[in-house]
Amino acid sequence: MTHELRPTRVYADEILGRTVVGATHGQWRVVERIPRNRPGHTGGHFSAGYIAEDSAGVRAYLKALDLSGAWLGPDPTRALESLLAAFNFERDLLSHCRDRKLDRVVVALDYGQIVVDPVIPSSVVPFLICELGDGDVRVLLRFSKSFDAAWAVRALHHTATGLMQLHANDIAHQDLKPSNVLVFQGGTEARVADLGRASRKGHASPHEHLTVAGDLSYAPPELLYGALDGDWRARRMGGDLYLLGSLVISLFSGVSMTGLLIHEMQPEHRWDRWRGTYTTVLPFLRDAFDKAVSAFAEQVPGELRTDIARIVKQLCDPDLSLRGHPRERAKRHGNPFSLERYVAEFDLIARRVERGMRAAVTVTPLAASKRASNR
Amino acid sequence: MSALTGDRDPRRVVPRWRDAHTAITTGELDPIPVRDPSSLIESVDDALNVHVRDWESHESIGFAADLVSAAIVLDRGASALSAARYITRHKAEAGDVAYMLATRLLAPSRETARDEVEVELGATSLPDRVRASTGVSIAALRSALRRDPHNAIAWLDLSRLYARVGSKARAMRAMQAAVSLAPDHRFVLRSAARLSLHRHDPDEALAILRHSSAMKEDPWLLAAEIAIATVADRVSRHIKLGRSLIASGRFSPFQTSELASAIATVDANAGTIKAAKQMFRSALREPTENTVAQAQWFARQAGLIQLEASSLNVPRSFEAQAWLACSERRWDEAILATWAWLDDEPFAGRPAVLGTTVAAVALNDPGQALRFVQLGLLANPASDTLRNNEVFALILLGQLDRARSRRADIQESRLTEHDHAVYLANSGLLAFRGGDVETGRNYYRATVAIARQKKNQLVEGVALAFWAAEEFRRLVSGKALRLEIGTPVPDDPQANSGETASELASKALGLLRTAGRSVDRDLAELHLQRANSSHR
Numbered sequence: 001m002t003h004e005l006r007p008t009r010v011y012a013d014e015i016l017g018r019t020v021v022g023a024t025h026g027q028w029r030v031v032e033r034i035p036r037n038r039p040g041h042t043g044g045h046f047s048a049g050y051i052a053e054d055s056a057g058v059r060a061y062l063k064a065l066d067l068s069g070a071w072l073g074p075d076p077t078r079a080l081e082s083l084l085a086a087f088n089f090e091r092d093l094l095s096h097c098r099d100r101k102l103d104r105v106v107v108a109l110d111y112g113q114i115v116v117d118p119v120i121p122s123s124v125v126p127f128l129i130c131e132l133g134d135g136d137v138r139v140l141l142r143f144s145k146s147f148d149a150a151w152a153v154r155a156l157h158h159t160a161t162g163l164m165q166l167h168a169n170d171i172a173h174q175d176l177k178p179s180n181v182l183v184f185q186g187g188t189e190a191r192v193a194d195l196g197r198a199s200r201k202g203h204a205s206p207h208e209h210l211t212v213a214g215d216l217s218y219a220p221p222e223l224l225y226g227a228l229d230g231d232w233r234a235r236r237m238g239g240d241l242y243l244l245g246s247l248v249i250s251l252f253s254g255v256s257m258t259g260l261l262i263h264e265m266q267p268e269h270r271w272d273r274w275r276g277t278y279t280t281v282l283p284f285l286r287d288a289f290d291k292a293v294s295a296f297a298e299q300v301p302g303e304l305r306t307d308i309a310r311i312v313k314q315l316c317d318p319d320l321s322l323r324g325h326p327r328e329r330a331k332r333h334g335n336p337f338s339l340e341r342y343v344a345e346f347d348l349i350a351r352r353v354e355r356g357m358r359a360a361v362t363v364t365p366l367a368a369s370k371r372a373s374n375r
Numbered sequence: 376m377s378a379l380t381g382d383r384d385p386r387r388v389v390p391r392w393r394d395a396h397t398a399i400t401t402g403e404l405d406p407i408p409v410r411d412p413s414s415l416i417e418s419v420d421d422a423l424n425v426h427v428r429d430w431e432s433h434e435s436i437g438f439a440a441d442l443v444s445a446a447i448v449l450d451r452g453a454s455a456l457s458a459a460r461y462i463t464r465h466k467a468e469a470g471d472v473a474y475m476l477a478t479r480l481l482a483p484s485r486e487t488a489r490d491e492v493e494v495e496l497g498a499t500s501l502p503d504r505v506r507a508s509t510g511v512s513i514a515a516l517r518s519a520l521r522r523d524p525h526n527a528i529a530w531l532d533l534s535r536l537y538a539r540v541g542s543k544a545r546a547m548r549a550m551q552a553a554v555s556l557a558p559d560h561r562f563v564l565r566s567a568a569r570l571s572l573h574r575h576d577p578d579e580a581l582a583i584l585r586h587s588s589a590m591k592e593d594p595w596l597l598a599a600e601i602a603i604a605t606v607a608d609r610v611s612r613h614i615k616l617g618r619s620l621i622a623s624g625r626f627s628p629f630q631t632s633e634l635a636s637a638i639a640t641v642d643a644n645a646g647t648i649k650a651a652k653q654m655f656r657s658a659l660r661e662p663t664e665n666t667v668a669q670a671q672w673f674a675r676q677a678g679l680i681q682l683e684a685s686s687l688n689v690p691r692s693f694e695a696q697a698w699l700a701c702s703e704r705r706w707d708e709a710i711l712a713t714w715a716w717l718d719d720e721p722f723a724g725r726p727a728v729l730g731t732t733v734a735a736v737a738l739n740d741p742g743q744a745l746r747f748v749q750l751g752l753l754a755n756p757a758s759d760t761l762r763n764n765e766v767f768a769l770i771l772l773g774q775l776d777r778a779r780s781r782r783a784d785i786q787e788s789r790l791t792e793h794d795h796a797v798y799l800a801n802s803g804l805l806a807f808r809g810g811d812v813e814t815g816r817n818y819y820r821a822t823v824a825i826a827r828q829k830k831n832q833l834v835e836g837v838a839l840a841f842w843a844a845e846e847f848r849r850l851v852s853g854k855a856l857r858l859e860i861g862t863p864v865p866d867d868p869q870a871n872s873g874e875t876a877s878e879l880a881s882k883a884l885g886l887l888r889t890a891g892r893s894v895d896r897d898l899a900e901l902h903l904q905r906a907n908s909s910h911r
Contacts, residue, residue, distance in 0.1 A: 137437075138429075138433070138435075138437035138438055138441060139433070139435070139437060140437070141435075141436060141437030141440070147470075178437070178441060179429070179441075211414070211415060212415065212418075215422060215425070215445075216415065216418060216419065216422035216448070216449065217422055217423070217426065217444065217445035217448040217449055218445075218448075219448075224415070225410070226410045226412070226415075249472075250441075252470075253440070253470050253472035253473055254436060254437055254439075254440025254441065254444070254469070254470065254472070254473045255440050255441075255443065255444035255472055255473055255476055256441075256444045256445070256448070258444075258448045259443070259444030259445065259447045259448050259476060260444075260472070260476070262447050262448050263447055263475070263476055263479055266396070266399045268399050268400075268404070268405070269399070270450065271412060271415075272412050272415070272416050272419070272450060273412070274406065274410075274412070275406055275408035275409065275410055275411065275412070276405075276406020276407060276408065276409060276410070277406070277409055277410070279559070279560075280406050280560060280561070281406070282557075283526075283527040283528050283556070283557050283560055283562070283563070284395070284399075284528060286523070286525060286526050286527065286528065287395065287526055287528035287529060289523075290519050290522055290523045290526050290529070291519075293522075294519075294522065295471075295472060295475065296472055298471060298472075299470050299471050299472050313522075313523070319525070322525065
């Protein structure tokens with residue numbers, strides 16, 4: 001039987017906050033607790049976030065696993081088993097990503113455990129140390145006239161690259177959303193974070209049994225409607241493509257593709273009411289999808305509108321058989337969910353926008369001086 | 376004589392064809408249950424809490440939009456009201472998309488029927504206004520289809536709009552695209568079958584339904600197949616399967632209502648009244664409005680069943696309400712329900728025919744009759760029945776030249792017997808109103824002769840009633856003229872026929888009584904009574 005963990009009233013940071021700060025592990029020393037709500041705190045109900053510092057003063061994010069919550073549940077041994085399995089799965093994934101040098105994925109720098117109280121055997125706190133970002137992309141989101149399109153597209157380029165790196169290693173993220181895209185270097189760099197809900201082909205994943213492994217509010221429609229494709233690539237990588245498309249919408253508008261889709265649908269067709277097959281609801285979803293993309297496209301700056309709307313349509317198509325780049329789909333033996341073309345496209349668009357901005361910066365003083373000389 | 380109302384025309388439970396937005400509200404598109412989303416719904420609150428906590432600690436646009444979006448997906452709008460208000464207060468910073476979602480949360484109700492585009496066109500005619508507004512909707516759909524040609528719903532709605540303005544070939548092409556995209560989808564298949572019927576091609580409708588693998592599993596599709604087979608004068612091979620689906624208990628009474636109704640119709644036509652009654656009882660447990668209309672037709676025509684008044688409360692029961700009001704001579708209500716019926720099925724000829732007759736005869740409002748007929752002709756420009764109706768309305772409006780011109784457009788040789796009788800009667804009416812009394816009488820005599828030959832007492836009675844009414848009308852105008860010039864009024868002369876107007880009326884009433892109770896009889900009697908009383 002699979003045991004689904006439920007959060008308890010006691011959270012890790014409330015227990016461990018007093019005790020873990022100051023602890024050391026190798027070159028790392030825990031220096032500060034991150035409030036649960038701070039962006040960058042990617043832990044769930046059973047973990048707490050800390051800042052750790054190495055001897056050279058490099059700061060990192062320490063994710064400590066709170067096993068104490070498991071003891072308070074109805075079946076502690078099963079809960080512990082599940083928690084540790086999930087932790088180990090994520091640890092192994094992050095280590096794998098580090099070993100493969102995935103530079104657009106937030107990887108593990110170290111891991112280990114801290115014994116909080118040597119007298120109490122159960123006070124062992126397993127932890128992971130990852131790179132520390134400046135926060136998640138939501139902090140930087142503004143959609144006014146001063147919207148920074150160059151930043152948004154560059155962040156998308158970095159994120160798509162990170163996702164492609166994961167896919168190249170047969171890892172599907174499954175929970176890509178704004179809070180899981182961390183920014184570095186004052187926002188100029190973005191990386192994919194939190195592999196806690198990921199799936200690795202050929203490896204048992206602790207969340208494999210869940211219909212929706214990631215955030216329900218961002219989930220691809222086929223998963224919300226229970227249409228689970230038996231093919232790992234279609235279900236997991238196809239889902240990631242949708243989440244990447246949804247991230248495009250989030251960076252340009254703040255809302256998710258799923259939010260826009262549901263907004264455009266009749267209540268009768270909502271995922272939580274519909275009791276029919278996905279095939280029978282698909283034509284209505286598709287109709288809502290067109291309206292959703294059109295509404296979104298209106299907000300995209302004119303020079304980017306066509307490209308961004310097209311990319312979103314391809315990435316988020318509610319029909320899995322139409323999702324992805326048409327040229328990749330057309331290949332007989334290709335990968336319809338390949339991200340290569342999108343990485344290249346985001347890079348190209350980002351360069352175009354950046355060039356445009358540089359031109360504007362250089363042209364403006366000239367224009368101004370010309371106006372001045374005309375006076 | 377106007378065209379008859381169609382009261383006695385056979386009725387089958389053929390699928391309605393509504394736009395997607397409206398069809399959804401009828402429950403006709405509710406799925407056959409195969410999944411239970413409750414396990415996912417259980418995790419909704421956990422999923423939402425993450426966004427709520429983030430928002431509570433970071434009051435900014437990014438977090439507000441994130442929560443509003445999540446609340447819409449998770450159907451927890453109340454948890455995101457503060458975020459939604461924040462967005463509306465910071466509209467410039469939020470952007471249009473987040474603002475749109477935030478206002479949705481703050482004011483949830485909205486109506487977005489796609490083909491209800493209104494255009495301001497001043498004093499142009501009703502058909503022109505409809506044509507223009509439909510044109511705007513068509514352009515919007517074509518634009519949507521350029522963006523995404525895989526949108527089957529848009530193709531369907533486009534097809535219906537083309538049908539509304541009489542572009543049947545375009546309607547068919549759009550429908551074919553929809554069917555190719557969703558070849559087993561109930562809404563698509565029922566709409567496609569209905570369009571084929573609209574094009575008078577029941578075989579094509581049957582082929583569309585039978586080609587789908589979904590038909591034998593879906594009571595809605597099976598209902599359509601059985602009903603359309605009767606239109607094609609055949610008996611479906613799937614009636615036994617239909618009965619077993621109803622008996623299986625796998626479907627709600629609402630889901631099998633039209634199937635039971637379609638089988639009841641077959642049973643009734645075959646004379647197995649007991650089985651028909653049993654099926655109608657099943658059909659009426661949770662009826663669709665189409666079932667109500669069907670049951671009401673049987674109640675009206677054959678007294679086969681008793682329909683409870685509450686059945687008419689089923690939403691969009693416009694057809695049943697119109698006919699019930701007609702049969703109870705509540706003409707004002709009848710005309711309102713008929714407008715609603717025409718609005719519901721703007722491509723259909725039946726509501727336009729009924730509306731024309733009731734407006735022209737019962738309400739003495741030929742202007743309104745003309746509006747009905749113009750809308751009917753917009754969708755069915757080749758309908759001889761509606762062309763006859765147009766001539767009739769124009770005559771009553773006194774637009775005799777226009778009536779003559781429209782009458783000349785009708786090819787007499789290709790008319791059905793029914794339409795030919797109406798055509799001749801209209802010709803008689805036109806001659807009378809034009810002052811050519813003898814020609815008028817001859818046309819009416821020809822009409823009566825055809826009806827008598829076919830032993831159709833209703834048509835004969837209606838023709839005689841309208842003829843008599845014209846004789847009375849002539850007497851009234853003659854009386855007024857003589858009174859004006861001070862000569863005595865002759866007693867009801869009918870120079871060539873030997874029959875007085877009163878005798879014609881008496882004969883008409885006798886035939887109408889023999890023909891049995893019908894809306895057409897009521898209308899003819901009313902018309903005659905009105906003409907007779909103005910004569911006295």
